[in-house]
Amino acid sequence: MPIKLLPPQLANQIAAGEVVERPASVVKELVENSIDAGSTQIEIDIEKGGHKRIKIRDNGQGIARDELELALSRHATSKIATLDDLEQILSLGFRGEALASISSVSRLTLTSKPAHQDQAWQAHCHGRDMAVKLNPVAHPDGTTIDAADLFYNTPARRKFLRTEKTEFQHIDDMVKRIALSHHTVGFVLRHNGKAVRKFVARSEHNKSKRIADVVGQKFLNNSTYLKTDYDGVKIEAWLGSLSEIRSSNDCQFSFVNGRGMRDKLILHALRQAYEMTWGIAEQPAFVVFLAVPARDVDVNVHPAKHEVRFQQARLVHDFIVQVVSQALGEDSPDKASKGG
Numbered sequence: 001m002p003i004k005l006l007p008p009q010l011a012n013q014i015a016a017g018e019v020v021e022r023p024a025s026v027v028k029e030l031v032e033n034s035i036d037a038g039s040t041q042i043e044i045d046i047e048k049g050g051h052k053r054i055k056i057r058d059n060g061q062g063i064a065r066d067e068l069e070l071a072l073s074r075h076a077t078s079k080i081a082t083l084d085d086l087e088q089i090l091s092l093g094f095r096g097e098a099l100a101s102i103s104s105v106s107r108l109t110l111t112s113k114p115a116h117q118d119q120a121w122q123a124h125c126h127g128r129d130m131a132v133k134l135n136p137v138a139h140p141d142g143t144t145i146d147a148a149d150l151f152y153n154t155p156a157r158r159k160f161l162r163t164e165k166t167e168f169q170h171i172d173d174m175v176k177r178i179a180l181s182h183h184t185v186g187f188v189l190r191h192n193g194k195a196v197r198k199f200v201a202r203s204e205h206n207k208s209k210r211i212a213d214v215v216g217q218k219f220l221n222n223s224t225y226l227k228t229d230y231d232g233v234k235i236e237a238w239l240g241s242l243s244e245i246r247s248s249n250d251c252q253f254s255f256v257n258g259r260g261m262r263d264k265l266i267l268h269a270l271r272q273a274y275e276m277t278w279g280i281a282e283q284p285a286f287v288v289f290l291a292v293p294a295r296d297v298d299v300n301v302h303p304a305k306h307e308v309r310f311q312q313a314r315l316v317h318d319f320i321v322q323v324v325s326q327a328l329g330e331d332s333p334d335k336a337s338k339g340g
Protein backbone atom coordinates (compact mmCIF):
# COMPACT_ATOMS: atom_id res chain seq x y z
CA MET A 1 0.00 0.00 0.00
CA PRO A 2 1.19 3.55 -0.64
CA ILE A 3 1.84 5.79 2.38
CA LYS A 4 -1.19 7.92 3.26
CA LEU A 5 -2.11 10.27 6.09
CA LEU A 6 -4.79 8.76 8.31
CA PRO A 7 -8.16 10.56 8.27
CA PRO A 8 -8.59 12.56 11.51
CA GLN A 9 -11.33 10.37 12.96
CA LEU A 10 -9.28 7.21 12.51
CA ALA A 11 -6.21 8.90 13.99
CA ASN A 12 -8.34 9.93 16.99
CA GLN A 13 -9.71 6.41 17.39
CA ILE A 14 -6.19 5.02 17.42
CA ALA A 15 -5.17 7.56 20.06
CA ALA A 16 -8.34 6.71 21.99
CA GLY A 17 -7.03 3.17 22.29
CA GLU A 18 -4.33 4.46 24.60
CA VAL A 19 -6.29 7.02 26.60
CA VAL A 20 -9.70 5.38 26.84
CA GLU A 21 -9.30 1.85 28.08
CA ARG A 22 -12.71 1.57 29.74
CA PRO A 23 -15.51 3.75 31.17
CA ALA A 24 -13.40 4.55 34.25
CA SER A 25 -10.76 6.16 32.04
CA VAL A 26 -13.41 8.44 30.54
CA VAL A 27 -14.47 9.41 34.06
CA LYS A 28 -10.85 10.10 34.99
CA GLU A 29 -10.18 12.33 32.00
CA LEU A 30 -13.41 14.30 32.34
CA VAL A 31 -13.18 14.78 36.11
CA GLU A 32 -9.56 15.88 35.78
CA ASN A 33 -10.67 18.44 33.21
CA SER A 34 -13.30 19.71 35.66
CA ILE A 35 -10.68 20.03 38.38
CA ASP A 36 -8.26 21.83 36.04
CA ALA A 37 -11.13 24.24 35.29
CA GLY A 38 -11.28 25.20 38.97
CA SER A 39 -14.56 23.46 39.78
CA THR A 40 -15.64 23.16 43.41
CA GLN A 41 -18.53 20.79 42.77
CA ILE A 42 -18.52 17.85 40.33
CA GLU A 43 -21.46 15.54 39.67
CA ILE A 44 -20.91 12.23 37.94
CA ASP A 45 -23.87 10.34 36.51
CA ILE A 46 -23.32 6.83 35.24
CA GLU A 47 -25.82 4.63 33.43
CA LYS A 48 -25.31 0.90 33.15
CA GLY A 49 -21.74 0.85 34.37
CA GLY A 50 -20.84 3.53 31.82
CA HIS A 51 -21.74 1.27 28.89
CA LYS A 52 -24.73 3.49 28.21
CA ARG A 53 -23.80 6.91 29.53
CA ILE A 54 -21.14 8.87 31.41
CA LYS A 55 -22.17 12.39 32.29
CA ILE A 56 -20.06 14.87 34.22
CA ARG A 57 -21.27 18.27 35.30
CA ASP A 58 -19.07 20.91 36.91
CA ASN A 59 -19.18 24.52 38.02
CA GLY A 60 -15.77 25.46 36.65
CA GLN A 61 -14.64 28.24 34.35
CA GLY A 62 -16.36 26.84 31.25
CA ILE A 63 -15.41 26.93 27.58
CA ALA A 64 -16.28 29.93 25.41
CA ARG A 65 -18.55 29.36 22.43
CA ASP A 66 -15.83 29.93 19.85
CA GLU A 67 -13.49 27.48 21.58
CA LEU A 68 -15.91 24.55 21.83
CA GLU A 69 -14.92 23.04 18.52
CA LEU A 70 -11.23 23.54 19.23
CA ALA A 71 -11.57 21.86 22.63
CA LEU A 72 -12.75 18.74 20.81
CA SER A 73 -9.80 18.70 18.41
CA ARG A 74 -6.68 16.67 18.93
CA HIS A 75 -3.61 18.41 20.38
CA ALA A 76 -5.74 21.36 21.46
CA THR A 77 -5.07 22.43 25.04
CA SER A 78 -5.20 25.58 27.10
CA LYS A 79 -2.79 24.12 29.65
CA ILE A 80 0.64 24.22 28.06
CA ALA A 81 2.11 26.28 25.26
CA THR A 82 5.84 25.58 25.30
CA LEU A 83 8.36 22.84 26.05
CA ASP A 84 9.24 24.75 29.17
CA ASP A 85 5.63 24.40 30.38
CA LEU A 86 5.80 20.67 29.67
CA GLU A 87 8.75 20.40 32.00
CA GLN A 88 6.87 21.84 34.94
CA ILE A 89 3.30 20.73 34.70
CA LEU A 90 0.90 21.81 37.40
CA SER A 91 -2.39 20.87 35.74
CA LEU A 92 -3.68 17.31 35.54
CA GLY A 93 -4.16 17.50 31.76
CA PHE A 94 -1.76 18.76 29.11
CA ARG A 95 -1.90 16.38 26.13
CA GLY A 96 -5.00 17.85 24.52
CA GLU A 97 -6.16 14.38 23.59
CA ALA A 98 -8.95 13.36 25.95
CA LEU A 99 -11.92 15.15 24.39
CA ALA A 100 -10.81 14.29 20.85
CA SER A 101 -10.34 10.65 21.83
CA ILE A 102 -13.58 10.29 23.78
CA SER A 103 -15.61 12.05 21.10
CA SER A 104 -14.23 9.70 18.45
CA VAL A 105 -15.53 6.60 20.24
CA SER A 106 -18.84 7.81 21.73
CA ARG A 107 -21.80 10.07 21.04
CA LEU A 108 -20.60 13.17 22.79
CA THR A 109 -22.41 16.33 23.81
CA LEU A 110 -20.43 19.20 25.28
CA THR A 111 -22.36 22.01 26.92
CA SER A 112 -20.67 24.98 28.51
CA LYS A 113 -21.14 28.46 29.83
CA PRO A 114 -18.29 30.64 31.07
CA ALA A 115 -19.48 33.22 33.62
CA HIS A 116 -18.79 36.12 31.20
CA GLN A 117 -20.99 34.67 28.45
CA ASP A 118 -24.71 35.19 28.87
CA GLN A 119 -25.73 32.14 26.89
CA ALA A 120 -24.64 28.50 27.14
CA TRP A 121 -23.74 26.66 23.94
CA GLN A 122 -23.86 23.01 23.14
CA ALA A 123 -21.75 21.02 20.69
CA HIS A 124 -22.77 17.61 19.41
CA CYS A 125 -20.52 15.16 17.75
CA HIS A 126 -21.58 11.65 17.10
CA GLY A 127 -18.53 9.57 16.42
CA ARG A 128 -16.93 12.79 15.37
CA ASP A 129 -16.66 13.45 11.72
CA MET A 130 -15.05 16.87 11.87
CA ALA A 131 -18.27 18.88 11.61
CA VAL A 132 -19.44 20.06 15.03
CA LYS A 133 -22.92 21.58 15.36
CA LEU A 134 -23.50 24.35 17.91
CA ASN A 135 -26.85 25.18 19.54
CA PRO A 136 -27.75 27.70 22.23
CA VAL A 137 -29.15 25.99 25.36
CA ALA A 138 -29.93 26.74 29.01
CA HIS A 139 -27.12 25.74 31.41
CA PRO A 140 -25.66 27.36 34.55
CA ASP A 141 -22.02 28.55 34.66
CA GLY A 142 -19.79 25.55 34.09
CA THR A 143 -19.60 22.54 31.83
CA THR A 144 -21.49 19.31 31.23
CA ILE A 145 -20.06 16.53 29.12
CA ASP A 146 -22.27 13.64 28.18
CA ALA A 147 -20.59 10.64 26.55
CA ALA A 148 -23.11 8.02 25.49
CA ASP A 149 -22.71 4.59 23.88
CA LEU A 150 -18.99 4.21 24.49
CA PHE A 151 -17.20 2.28 21.73
CA TYR A 152 -20.44 2.05 19.70
CA ASN A 153 -18.40 2.52 16.51
CA THR A 154 -15.41 0.40 17.54
CA PRO A 155 -16.96 -3.07 18.07
CA ALA A 156 -13.59 -4.73 18.70
CA ARG A 157 -13.08 -2.49 21.74
CA ARG A 158 -16.66 -2.76 22.89
CA LYS A 159 -16.18 -6.50 23.25
CA PHE A 160 -13.59 -5.88 25.94
CA LEU A 161 -16.04 -4.09 28.22
CA ARG A 162 -16.75 -6.16 31.30
CA THR A 163 -20.10 -6.42 33.10
CA GLU A 164 -21.85 -3.24 34.22
CA LYS A 165 -21.05 -4.14 37.80
CA THR A 166 -17.33 -4.55 37.16
CA GLU A 167 -17.07 -1.38 35.09
CA PHE A 168 -18.91 0.58 37.76
CA GLN A 169 -16.56 -0.82 40.38
CA HIS A 170 -13.63 0.63 38.40
CA ILE A 171 -15.42 3.97 38.15
CA ASP A 172 -16.14 4.02 41.89
CA ASP A 173 -12.47 3.28 42.55
CA MET A 174 -11.36 6.06 40.24
CA VAL A 175 -13.72 8.57 41.87
CA LYS A 176 -12.40 7.64 45.32
CA ARG A 177 -8.84 8.15 44.15
CA ILE A 178 -9.56 11.55 42.69
CA ALA A 179 -11.63 12.57 45.71
CA LEU A 180 -8.75 11.71 48.06
CA SER A 181 -6.35 14.04 46.30
CA HIS A 182 -8.86 16.88 45.87
CA HIS A 183 -10.53 17.21 49.23
CA THR A 184 -11.69 20.80 48.70
CA VAL A 185 -13.88 19.71 45.79
CA GLY A 186 -17.34 18.22 46.39
CA PHE A 187 -18.25 15.05 44.47
CA VAL A 188 -21.48 13.20 43.82
CA LEU A 189 -21.43 9.84 42.05
CA ARG A 190 -24.73 8.34 40.87
CA HIS A 191 -25.36 5.01 39.23
CA ASN A 192 -28.61 4.54 37.30
CA GLY A 193 -30.05 7.58 39.08
CA LYS A 194 -29.12 6.46 42.60
CA ALA A 195 -26.52 8.36 44.63
CA VAL A 196 -23.67 6.00 45.49
CA ARG A 197 -21.08 8.47 46.84
CA LYS A 198 -21.42 11.93 48.22
CA PHE A 199 -18.23 13.63 49.34
CA VAL A 200 -18.87 17.15 50.60
CA ALA A 201 -16.21 19.77 49.91
CA ARG A 202 -13.81 19.94 52.88
CA SER A 203 -11.81 22.97 53.85
CA GLU A 204 -8.15 23.22 52.94
CA HIS A 205 -6.87 22.08 56.36
CA ASN A 206 -9.41 19.25 56.64
CA LYS A 207 -7.79 16.65 54.42
CA SER A 208 -8.16 13.94 57.05
CA LYS A 209 -11.96 14.36 57.02
CA ARG A 210 -11.96 13.44 53.34
CA ILE A 211 -9.78 10.43 54.08
CA ALA A 212 -12.36 9.29 56.62
CA ASP A 213 -15.13 9.92 54.05
CA VAL A 214 -13.40 7.74 51.47
CA VAL A 215 -11.44 5.10 53.36
CA GLY A 216 -13.38 5.06 56.62
CA GLN A 217 -13.23 6.58 60.10
CA LYS A 218 -11.78 3.37 61.52
CA PHE A 219 -8.84 3.43 59.10
CA LEU A 220 -8.19 7.06 59.99
CA ASN A 221 -8.43 6.56 63.77
CA ASN A 222 -5.99 3.67 63.77
CA SER A 223 -3.54 4.93 61.21
CA THR A 224 -0.05 6.27 61.80
CA TYR A 225 0.30 9.81 60.52
CA LEU A 226 3.50 10.97 58.91
CA LYS A 227 4.46 14.33 57.49
CA THR A 228 7.99 15.30 56.65
CA ASP A 229 10.24 16.51 53.87
CA TYR A 230 13.81 16.29 52.71
CA ASP A 231 15.62 18.13 49.98
CA GLY A 232 12.46 19.32 48.22
CA VAL A 233 10.66 15.96 48.46
CA LYS A 234 7.61 16.04 50.72
CA ILE A 235 5.56 13.19 52.05
CA GLU A 236 2.27 13.15 53.93
CA ALA A 237 0.91 9.72 54.74
CA TRP A 238 -1.73 7.83 56.69
CA LEU A 239 -0.36 4.36 57.29
CA GLY A 240 -2.88 1.64 58.08
CA SER A 241 -2.54 -0.43 61.25
CA LEU A 242 -2.27 -4.22 61.49
CA SER A 243 -6.05 -4.56 61.49
CA GLU A 244 -6.06 -3.03 58.00
CA ILE A 245 -3.76 -5.61 56.44
CA ARG A 246 -5.51 -7.24 53.50
CA SER A 247 -5.06 -9.96 51.00
CA SER A 248 -5.64 -7.55 48.14
CA ASN A 249 -4.21 -4.15 47.29
CA ASP A 250 -7.59 -2.39 47.17
CA CYS A 251 -6.72 0.07 49.91
CA GLN A 252 -3.43 1.41 48.63
CA PHE A 253 -3.69 4.96 47.47
CA SER A 254 -0.60 6.80 46.33
CA PHE A 255 -0.31 10.19 44.72
CA VAL A 256 2.53 12.09 43.15
CA ASN A 257 2.00 15.83 42.93
CA GLY A 258 -1.75 15.33 43.33
CA ARG A 259 -1.96 12.70 40.61
CA GLY A 260 -3.21 9.26 41.59
CA MET A 261 -1.11 6.39 40.39
CA ARG A 262 -0.09 2.82 41.02
CA ASP A 263 3.56 3.63 41.06
CA LYS A 264 5.73 0.55 41.52
CA LEU A 265 8.48 2.47 43.23
CA ILE A 266 6.19 3.88 45.91
CA LEU A 267 4.42 0.56 46.46
CA HIS A 268 7.73 -1.23 46.74
CA ALA A 269 9.10 1.27 49.22
CA LEU A 270 6.00 1.08 51.41
CA ARG A 271 5.85 -2.69 51.46
CA GLN A 272 9.53 -2.82 52.29
CA ALA A 273 9.02 -0.45 55.22
CA TYR A 274 6.08 -2.50 56.56
CA GLU A 275 8.08 -5.68 56.21
CA MET A 276 11.17 -4.24 57.90
CA THR A 277 9.30 -2.85 60.90
CA TRP A 278 6.20 -4.94 61.45
CA GLY A 279 7.25 -8.03 59.50
CA ILE A 280 4.20 -7.82 57.29
CA ALA A 281 4.43 -9.44 53.89
CA GLU A 282 0.75 -9.01 52.95
CA GLN A 283 -0.84 -5.86 51.56
CA PRO A 284 -0.87 -2.92 53.94
CA ALA A 285 -3.47 -0.16 53.60
CA PHE A 286 -2.24 3.39 53.13
CA VAL A 287 -2.88 6.81 51.69
CA VAL A 288 0.35 8.49 50.64
CA PHE A 289 0.87 11.89 49.09
CA LEU A 290 4.28 12.55 47.66
CA ALA A 291 5.30 15.95 46.35
CA VAL A 292 8.45 16.41 44.33
CA PRO A 293 9.55 19.50 42.39
CA ALA A 294 7.77 19.35 39.00
CA ARG A 295 11.12 19.52 37.23
CA ASP A 296 12.32 16.32 38.90
CA VAL A 297 9.48 14.15 37.67
CA ASP A 298 8.27 13.26 34.19
CA VAL A 299 4.51 12.68 33.98
CA ASN A 300 4.56 12.32 30.22
CA VAL A 301 5.50 8.64 30.25
CA HIS A 302 2.14 7.04 29.57
CA PRO A 303 -0.85 8.44 27.61
CA ALA A 304 -3.19 7.75 30.53
CA LYS A 305 -0.59 9.16 32.98
CA HIS A 306 -0.65 6.04 35.14
CA GLU A 307 3.06 6.28 35.70
CA VAL A 308 5.69 8.88 36.39
CA ARG A 309 9.43 8.75 36.08
CA PHE A 310 11.51 10.19 38.90
CA GLN A 311 14.81 11.74 38.05
CA GLN A 312 16.24 10.52 41.35
CA ALA A 313 14.28 7.27 41.65
CA ARG A 314 16.66 5.58 44.08
CA LEU A 315 16.75 8.58 46.41
CA VAL A 316 12.97 8.92 46.45
CA HIS A 317 12.58 5.19 47.14
CA ASP A 318 15.06 5.17 49.99
CA PHE A 319 13.60 8.34 51.47
CA ILE A 320 10.15 6.70 51.61
CA VAL A 321 11.49 3.49 53.15
CA GLN A 322 13.37 5.45 55.76
CA VAL A 323 10.66 7.85 56.91
CA VAL A 324 7.85 5.28 56.74
CA SER A 325 9.73 2.64 58.70
CA GLN A 326 10.73 5.22 61.26
CA ALA A 327 7.10 6.33 61.70
CA LEU A 328 5.86 2.74 61.92
CA GLY A 329 8.65 1.85 64.32
CA GLU A 330 7.61 4.58 66.71
CA ASP A 331 4.03 3.36 66.66
CA SER A 332 2.51 0.16 67.91
CA PRO A 333 1.41 -2.22 65.15
CA ASP A 334 -1.61 -3.44 67.13
CA LYS A 335 -3.01 -0.09 68.16
CA ALA A 336 -6.20 -1.06 66.34
CA SER A 337 -6.99 -3.60 69.03
CA LYS A 338 -6.98 -0.75 71.55
CA GLY A 339 -8.62 1.78 69.27
CA GLY A 340 -11.94 1.45 67.45
Ligand code: ADP
Nearest residue numbers: 033037071077078093094095096097098099143
Ligand atom coordinates in the same frame (compact mmCIF):
# COMPACT_ATOMS: atom_id res chain seq x y z
P1 ADP B 1 -6.13 18.65 28.12
O1 ADP B 1 -6.87 18.42 29.39
O2 ADP B 1 -4.92 17.77 28.00
O3 ADP B 1 -5.83 20.09 27.86
P2 ADP B 1 -8.59 17.76 26.85
O4 ADP B 1 -8.86 17.15 25.53
O5 ADP B 1 -8.92 16.96 28.05
O6 ADP B 1 -7.06 18.16 26.89
O7 ADP B 1 -9.34 19.16 26.93
C1 ADP B 1 -9.07 20.13 25.94
C2 ADP B 1 -9.31 21.54 26.47
O8 ADP B 1 -10.72 21.74 26.67
C3 ADP B 1 -8.67 21.84 27.82
O9 ADP B 1 -7.34 22.26 27.68
C4 ADP B 1 -9.58 22.92 28.37
O10 ADP B 1 -9.20 24.19 27.89
C5 ADP B 1 -10.94 22.60 27.78
N1 ADP B 1 -11.80 21.86 28.75
C6 ADP B 1 -12.05 20.52 28.75
N2 ADP B 1 -12.90 20.18 29.74
C7 ADP B 1 -13.22 21.34 30.38
C8 ADP B 1 -14.07 21.66 31.51
N3 ADP B 1 -14.76 20.72 32.17
N4 ADP B 1 -14.15 22.97 31.86
C9 ADP B 1 -13.45 23.93 31.21
N5 ADP B 1 -12.64 23.68 30.15
C10 ADP B 1 -12.51 22.41 29.74
Ligand code: MG
Nearest residue numbers: 029033093098
Ligand atom coordinates in the same frame (compact mmCIF):
# COMPACT_ATOMS: atom_id res chain seq x y z
MG1 MG C 1 -7.86 16.70 29.89
